[in-house]
Amino acid sequence: MAALTETRRRRRPQFWRGAVALIAGLYFLGPMLLSVIFTVDVPGEGLTLGAYTGIVGTEGFASSLRLTLELAAATVAAVLLLLVPALVAVRLTAPRLRALVEIVCSLPLVVPAVALTAGINSVLRWGPDHLSHTPFFQTINAIQDPGFPVVLVLAYVLMALPLAYRTLDSGLRALDLATLVEAARSCGANWPRAVVQVVLPNLRGALLNTAFLTLALVLGEFTVASILGYMPFAVWIYSIGNSQAQTSVAVSVLSLLLTWALLLILAAAGRGRPSRTPRRSAAAPAPTAQEIP
Amino acid sequence: MTATAVEAPAVREAGGATVEFRGLRRSFGATTALDGLNLTARPGELLALLGPSGCGKTTALRMLAGFEHPDSGEVLVDGKDVTPVPAHRRDAGMVFQSYSLFPHLTAADNVAFGLKVRGTGRAERRARAAELLALVGLPQLADRYPHQMSGGQQQRIALARALALRPRVLLLDEPLSALDAKVRLTLREEIRRLQQELGITTLFVTHDQEEALSMADRVAVLRAGRLEQCAAPAELYARPATAFVAEFVGTMSRIPALRTGDGLVEVLGRRLPADGDIPADGAIEVLVRPEAVQVTADDRGTARVTATSFLGAVTRLTLRLADGTEVKADLSTEQAAVLPAGTAVTAVLPDRPVLVDRRA
Known part of the structure; x- marks a missing residue:
């Protein structure tokens, strides 16, 4: 009897787990599978990889991909350089400012990308004549350089702030930052050294997460770039989708794989050293508390 | 180690x-x-x-x-x-x-x-x-x-x-x-x-x-x-x-006392010298460590044992004096065995200078 109830108890959750996994799998993998089939199954020709091999030759592929990766790298760097010192400083020296920083970092959430772009657009267009020979005007021009539009980086940094703030904040929350810095200082490390050698290594996971989220955001961003008239990868996919449906879907599949590859690389980098969170269940073998108090 | x-x-x-x-x-x-x-x-x-x-x-x-x-x-x-x-x-x-x-x-x-x-x-x-x-x-x-x-x-x-x-x-x-x-x-x-x-x-x-x-x-x-x-x-x-030090370090009981006029204080029926100065005015109390209080069973005693707590080698008694003051006393567990809660007892202090403070 006891054995019976035991198996029954066990079976139910397994059944539900299976069902949920199936539904989720269909929902996520179904469209991808169909996309892949659509790209390789050409009516009249049978199975062919022509859509994929054709991508490389398609005009704009390399330049738009390079632009996107450059924008992503610049955005990640800007977000980390801006937020990490700010959050560490606020935690250590002015804890009362935390609420303010949180509000400022969350503000972009309430501004839709379209509204943000409209605002940027009107600022860029606004240029009274008497300013036309000043550095102000040249700056406005420089940040719109189609080779590397700094204005997009600025917009992306803004859009990434809420995500970056959350991940970094939760990483910092897991550390006793004040004590760690004090311990480092009492070991002879000055302020910058304490931050670089003690705080940053322990924020590794949070830094990587932030980098990944920001990267994913930039790779998929369409609205701002499209309205401002630049051609990063997402905009390029859209533009060829209008003329070559198959190539466009093939590129989407490729970009999905690219994003996954980047995710895996980041995750692997994060696993290089043991994580800072205690893993009690997987605790190391033998002599622990009991043997040596 | x-x-x-x-x-x-x-x-x-x-x-x-x-x-x-x-x-x-x-x-x-x-x-x-x-x-x-x-x-x-x-x-x-x-x-x-x-x-x-x-x-x-x-x-x-x-x-x-x-x-x-x-x-x-x-x-x-x-x-x-x-x-x-x-x-x-x-x-x-x-x-x-x-x-x-x-x-x-x-x-x-x-x-x-x-x-x-x-x-x-x-x-x-x-x-x-x-x-x-x-x-x-x-x-x-x-x-x-x-x-x-x-x-x-x-x-x-x-x-x-x-x-x-x-x-x-x-x-x-x-x-x-x-x-x-x-x-x-x-x-x-x-x-x-x-x-x-x-x-x-x-x-x-x-x-x-x-x-x-x-x-x-x-x-x-x-x-x-x-x-x-x-x-x-x-x-x-x-x-x-x-x-403050007396009460923060270790346990202290406060027992009401009287000035006798000759620089001594009267406490628990004894006249004892003060350790340090006696406050000049107001009611005074004597501060006593539990191990200094001597307790003996006495049918005519005015104090009663209200609680005992076993601490190993010693047992700590809580006494209530006639005026309601609570005093802690440490006795060897052996001695304390014959003094269960409710026993009438007499408590005295040894003939040593005592610490005196204003009533808290």
């Missing part, structure tokens, strides 16, 4: 420094943490800073470490004012209350962190870390990360890290308060042994009087940012300078 005494000389050479707090004041907003603290620690001694929370003991320690700055006053190490010196050049090792090991480094790398900062070579760092790990009795944990160690082990490694740079002062900020009782006792002895072996001047902040009395050469009792008394544990217990 058979940790090696052999390594000790390598660490000892630094020797202990004299530490002096002079007129330290510090307030945080409306609260005054230190209100003119004066205190000196002699070379090589273990000085415990004891007091209730908020008395300023941790603030004083953090000022010596360089993490806080006084509003006024000086911190002297070997006669030199160190207040302008930044924390990382103070030459003071510190062990914190919360676990403070660097989570991303192994035990050995934690211990060697300070040496790395100083630019010591790799081989020397390793050797020194191994030496210190042996000193705290945990050489086998060199490659463990903090999350793979127990709390007691982490604090030992933290101690080794604090000693790595051969500091002239060792600062311990309630290092045992996060540990469970048994580990706390072992580590207490361990810290004391190490401190004596190395002869390093040590300041130990605690709110646990038992810890302070059992470990320290001298105990400084702080109250509201000021020093109440600084004395050896035995003296502090036997001759507390103030009623």
Whole structure:
């Protein structure tokens, strides 16, 4: 009897787990599978990889991909350089400012990308004549350089702030930052050294997460770039989708794989050293508390 | 713990420094943490800073470490004012209350962190870390990360890290308060042994009087940012300078007393000399330790036993006197066996000077 109830108890959750996994799998993998089939199954020709091999030759592929990766790298760097010192400083020296920083970092959430772009657009267009020979005007021009539009980086940094703030904040929350810095200082490390050698290594996971989220955001961003008239990868996919449906879907599949590859690389980098969170269940073998108090 | 005494000389050479707090004041907003603290620690001694929370003991320690700055006053190490010196050049090792090991480094790398900062070579760092790990009795944990160690082990490694740079002062900020009782006792002895072996001047902040009395050469009792008394544990217990110290250190009962006019006080039917001055006006009370109260069964006695609590070798009786005053008395468990709750008893004090205070 006891054995019976035991198996029954066990079976139910397994059944539900299976069902949920199936539904989720269909929902996520179904469209991808169909996309892949659509790209390789050409009516009249049978199975062919022509859509994929054709991508490389398609005009704009390399330049738009390079632009996107450059924008992503610049955005990640800007977000980390801006937020990490700010959050560490606020935690250590002015804890009362935390609420303010949180509000400022969350503000972009309430501004839709379209509204943000409209605002940027009107600022860029606004240029009274008497300013036309000043550095102000040249700056406005420089940040719109189609080779590397700094204005997009600025917009992306803004859009990434809420995500970056959350991940970094939760990483910092897991550390006793004040004590760690004090311990480092009492070991002879000055302020910058304490931050670089003690705080940053322990924020590794949070830094990587932030980098990944920001990267994913930039790779998929369409609205701002499209309205401002630049051609990063997402905009390029859209533009060829209008003329070559198959190539466009093939590129989407490729970009999905690219994003996954980047995710895996980041995750692997994060696993290089043991994580800072205690893993009690997987605790190391033998002599622990009991043997040596 | 058979940790090696052999390594000790390598660490000892630094020797202990004299530490002096002079007129330290510090307030945080409306609260005054230190209100003119004066205190000196002699070379090589273990000085415990004891007091209730908020008395300023941790603030004083953090000022010596360089993490806080006084509003006024000086911190002297070997006669030199160190207040302008930044924390990382103070030459003071510190062990914190919360676990403070660097989570991303192994035990050995934690211990060697300070040496790395100083630019010591790799081989020397390793050797020194191994030496210190042996000193705290945990050489086998060199490659463990903090999350793979127990709390007691982490604090030992933290101690080794604090000693790595051969500091002239060792600062311990309630290092045992996060540990469970048994580990706390072992580590207490361990810290004391190490401190004596190395002869390093040590300041130990605690709110646990038992810890302070059992470990320290001298105990400084702080109250509201000021020093109440600084004395050896035995003296502090036997001759507390103030009623606050008397009641904070150990257990004290207050018994109403009368002035007799000839400089004596009358308490529990006896005339006894006062230890110190008798307050000139107002009602007075005598402060008594439980072990000083002598209790005998007496059918005509006016006091009654109201409760007994077994503490091992001794049993603590709670007596209610005729006027309702409660008095604690420690008797050997054997003697207490014949005095169950409800017994009528007589309580007397030995013929020794007593501590007198105004009625609280």
